[in-house]
Amino acid sequence: EAGVAQSPRYKIIEKRQSVAFWCNPISGHATLYWYQQILGQGPKLLIQFQNNGVVDDSQLPKDRFSAERLKGVDSTLKIQPAKLEDSAVYLCASSSGDFSLGYFGPGTRLTVT
């Protein structure tokens, strides 16, 4: 079974630029999550999708962050414009419902200079 795929793995941008991350969950997994992990901290949930609907985006900075999951499969997370404090690893995870074995992708490491 293929795991959660994310791209790019690394991205360096200047502040005020835009950036987008892509996630392909495990086939058949209805639930998809985006987490932000700042260096030295545990991951924090940004947004959760159930199929193509948003379940929880309470911690998503909506003035600059947006996410979509078209057709309930792949997802894109966008930051526009980026700030220095957005430097972090962005982790995508998926599950088939019960998160007993939630699978995380390798993450995208974003550096904002």
Add this chain to the structure above:
Amino acid sequence: AQKVTQAQTEISVVEKEDVTLDCVYETRDTTYYLFWYKQPPSGELVFLIRRNSFDEQNEISGRYSWNFQKSTSSFNFTITASQVVDSAVYFCALSSGSSNTGKLIFGQGTTLQVKP
């Protein structure tokens, strides 16, 4: 409020020593799940274990064991006879509420360094 505290920021041991990673959680829900994840230098989060709030049985898996105590709101993780490959950041996490939607509240993590 839901919170996970991992008071140990960094632990350094010599190979073959036993080591315990502490985790204390807070939640008002009676149904919740506790997790441990390992994050090696490659960055990917690796699932280790999940326990639900109604199952206080301790669990052993090879060199790993977990001690869940509701009375002290703790879910500690012990590695027996540590190995260099155990070097990683370990996260304790909480998923609260009966729906177990997967919204995980993570602790700050404990960096474990196992020296040869």
